[in-house]
Amino acid sequence: MSLDYDAIIIGAGMSGMYQLLRLREAGLRVRVFEAGTGVGGTWYWNRYPGARFDSESYSYGYSFSKDLLDEWQWSQHFSPQPETLRYLEHVADRFDLRRDIRFRARVRAAHYDQAAGSWVVRLEDGSRHRCRYLVSAVGPLSAPTYPRIDGREDFAGPAYHTGLWPKQPVSFAGKRVAVIGTGATAVQVVPEVAKQADQLYVFQRTANYDLAGQNHPLDPAYVREVKANYKEIWDTARASAFGFPYGVHERSALAVSPEERQRIYEEGWAVGGFHFLFDTFSDLIFDKEANDTAAEFVRAKIRATVHDADVAELLAPKDHPFSTKRPPLEHGYYEAFNRDNVTLVDLHRTPIQTMTAHGVRTADREYAVDSIIFATGFDAMTGALTRMDIRGRGGLSLQAKWADGPRTYLGVATHGFPNMFMITGPQSPSVLSNMPVSIEQHGDWIADCLSYLRAHGVKSIEPTLAAEDGWVAHVAEAAAATLLPLTDSWWVGANIPGKPRQLYAYIGGVGPYRTRCDEVAANGYEGFALG
Numbered sequence: 001m002s003l004d005y006d007a008i009i010i011g012a013g014m015s016g017m018y019q020l021l022r023l024r025e026a027g028l029r030v031r032v033f034e035a036g037t038g039v040g041g042t043w044y045w046n047r048y049p050g051a052r053f054d055s056e057s058y059s060y061g062y063s064f065s066k067d068l069l070d071e072w073q074w075s076q077h078f079s080p081q082p083e084t085l086r087y088l089e090h091v092a093d094r095f096d097l098r099r100d101i102r103f104r105a106r107v108r109a110a111h112y113d114q115a116a117g118s119w120v121v122r123l124e125d126g127s128r129h130r131c132r133y134l135v136s137a138v139g140p141l142s143a144p145t146y147p148r149i150d151g152r153e154d155f156a157g158p159a160y161h162t163g164l165w166p167k168q169p170v171s172f173a174g175k176r177v178a179v180i181g182t183g184a185t186a187v188q189v190v191p192e193v194a195k196q197a198d199q200l201y202v203f204q205r206t207a208n209y210d211l212a213g214q215n216h217p218l219d220p221a222y223v224r225e226v227k228a229n230y231k232e233i234w235d236t237a238r239a240s241a242f243g244f245p246y247g248v249h250e251r252s253a254l255a256v257s258p259e260e261r262q263r264i265y266e267e268g269w270a271v272g273g274f275h276f277l278f279d280t281f282s283d284l285i286f287d288k289e290a291n292d293t294a295a296e297f298v299r300a301k302i303r304a305t306v307h308d309a310d311v312a313e314l315l316a317p318k319d320h321p322f323s324t325k326r327p328p329l330e331h332g333y334y335e336a337f338n339r340d341n342v343t344l345v346d347l348h349r350t351p352i353q354t355m356t357a358h359g360v361r362t363a364d365r366e367y368a369v370d371s372i373i374f375a376t377g378f379d380a381m382t383g384a385l386t387r388m389d390i391r392g393r394g395g396l397s398l399q400a401k402w403a404d405g406p407r408t409y410l411g412v413a414t415h416g417f418p419n420m421f422m423i424t425g426p427q428s429p430s431v432l433s434n435m436p437v438s439i440e441q442h443g444d445w446i447a448d449c450l451s452y453l454r455a456h457g458v459k460s461i462e463p464t465l466a467a468e469d470g471w472v473a474h475v476a477e478a479a480a481a482t483l484l485p486l487t488d489s490w491w492v493g494a495n496i497p498g499k500p501r502q503l504y505a506y507i508g509g510v511g512p513y514r515t516r517c518d519e520v521a522a523n524g525y526e527g528f529a530l531g
C-alpha cells in the first residue's frame with residue numbers, strides 16, 4: 001500500500017509547526033492537517049480581549065534558531081495574543097512552513113492498518129491520507145467546554161466561548177455583559193471588557209489565587225541583556241522543574257522568620273508572574289503549612305486592592321490550597337472590581353438556575369445582559385485526542401483504552417497504537433511547564449526517534465505494556481507527593497463530569513523528565529517494542 005506521506009501531524013500550532021520543521025530536516029515527507037485557516041493553535045483560537053501568555057516573553061518562543069531569537073522583538077514583558085500570533089506567522093513564513101500545511105482540514109479519524117503497517121487519516125471532507133507515522137500536535141487546551149446550565153441555548157444575544165473567539169473584533173461598548181468563570185482566561189478578559197462595557201457581571205463559582213503579572217513595556221537595555229544570555233536562559237529552563245528560567249531557592253517557607261518570609265514573598269510579588277510561586281520557596285506545593293503562608297499572603301494582597309471589603313472577601317479563596325488550581329496571572333483583574341460598572345455574582349450564595357432569552361437567572365434574580373462570555377475552559381489534556389476517532393491495533397479506540405484515564409509511556413506514546421506520538425500529551429510535563437520548552441523537547445525527541453527507526457530499518461515502534469504500567473504508576477506517585485490532587489480542578493479532570501480523576505500532567509519536573517527521555521533513546525528506545 002503506497003504512502004501519501006511519511007508522517008502526518010495533526011495541528012499547526014506551536015508544536016505542529018516545530019514538528020514539521022524537525023521532520024522535514026530529518027528528510028521525511030510530511031503533511032500537517034490544521035482545522036483553522038492559519039497557523040498558531042492556541043494563539044489562533046484564543047483571540048479574546050486581554051489574551052496573553054503567562055510566561056515572560058523572553059522565555060515564550062522557539063529556542064532552536066539563534067537568528068530567530070536575535071531578530072524577533074517582543075514589545076512587552078507579557079506580550080498580548082496578537083503579537084504571539086504575529087510571531088508564529090513570522091516563523092511560518094521564515095521557515096516556509098505553509099507549503100506542507102493544509103488548512104481548513106479537521107481530522108475526524110485516524111485508523112491503524114495493521115496489515116500495511118500504516119495509518120489512514122480521514123478528514124472532515126471525507127478524504128483519506130495514508131502515512132507511516134502519526135503525530136498528534138493538537139494541544140492540551142484546545143477542546144473548549146461549555147457549562148452544563150439549563151437553557152444555555154435559549155439566550156437570544158451573542159454568546160462567545162473564549163477559546164473559539166471570532167476573528168473580527170467584538171465590541172462591548174455600551175453593552176451589558178456576563179462573564180461566566182473566573183479561571184486564567186476570565187481573569188484576562190474581565191479588565192478589558194470592563195473598560196468597554198456599560199455593565200459587567202462576573203459569575204464566580206470558585207475564587208482563585210491570582211498572581212500579579214506586573215506587565216510592562218520592554219526596556220531596550222533589558223532586551224539586549226536577554227539576547228546576550230539566551231544560551232544560559234534556555235539551558236536553565238530546560239533543566240528546571242517547570243520550564244522557566246528562574247533562579248531556584250531550595251528553602252522551606254517554614255524555615256525562615258515571618259518577617260523574612262514576608263520580605264521574600266513581597267520580592268517575588270514585585271518581580272511578578274510565576275516568580276511568586278517558583279522563585280520564593282520550594283515547598284509551597286508539597287507542604288500544606290508552607291502553602292498556607294503563601295495563601296494568606298495572596299489573600300492579603302486581594303484585600304488591599306479591592307475597596308469593597310465584602311467583594312474582597314468573596315474574591316479571596318479559602319476553599320483550596322494555593323496553586324492547587326492553576327494560578328492565573330492578573331493584569332488589573334482585582335482593580336476591575338473597584339469600578340462602578342463591575343459586579344461580582346457569588347454563585348455559592350445564589351447559584352445559576354437557568355439561562356433565559358435575556359440573560360442569566362440565579363437563585364435570587366435575573367441578570368439581563370446583551371452578551372455572554374463563556375470563560376469556562378477546556379476538556380484538557382485528553383479531550384482533543386479522544387474527540388477524534390483514533391483506533392490502533394485490532395481496531396482498539398483510544399477512547400476505550402483511556403476509559404479509566406490516559407495510559408501512556410512518557411506521555412509520548414501509548415501501547416496498542418504503533419507509530420503514534422503525542423506532543424505535550426497526557427502524563428508528560430505539558431501544562432505543568434512553560435509550554436515552548438516542552439514542545440521543543442518532544443519535537444526533538446520524536447524527530448530523533450524517527451531518524452533512528454529509519455536508520456535501523458525498524459518499521460514500527462510502540463511502548464510495551466510493562467513500560468507503560470511503570471510510567472503510569474510513576475506519574476501517579478509524583479502527583480501524590482504534592483497537594484494538587486486535593487483540589488477539584490481541570491488539572492485532575494474535575495471540570496468534566498465523569499472524567500476519571502487523576503493528575504493528567506507529569507509533575508516530576510521538566511529537567512528530570514528530559515533526562516529520562518534521553519536515557520530511553522540512548523538505550524535503543526528502552527521500554528518500546530521495535531518491529
Ligand code: NAP
Nearest residue numbers: 052053054147181182183184185186205206326375376377
Ligand atoms: P478554567 O481554568 O477551567 O476555568 C473555567 C472557569 O469556569 C472556572 O472559574 C469554573 O469554575 C467556571 N465554570 C465552569 N463551569 C461553570 C458553571 N457551570 N457555572 C459557573 N462557573 C463555571 O478555564 P480557563 O480560564 O479557560 O483556563 C484554562 C487553562 O488555560 C488555564 O488554567 C491555563 O493553563 C490556560 N490559560 C493560559 C493562559 C496563559 O498562559 N496566558 C491564559 C488563559 C488560560 P470552577 O473553578 O468552580 O470550576
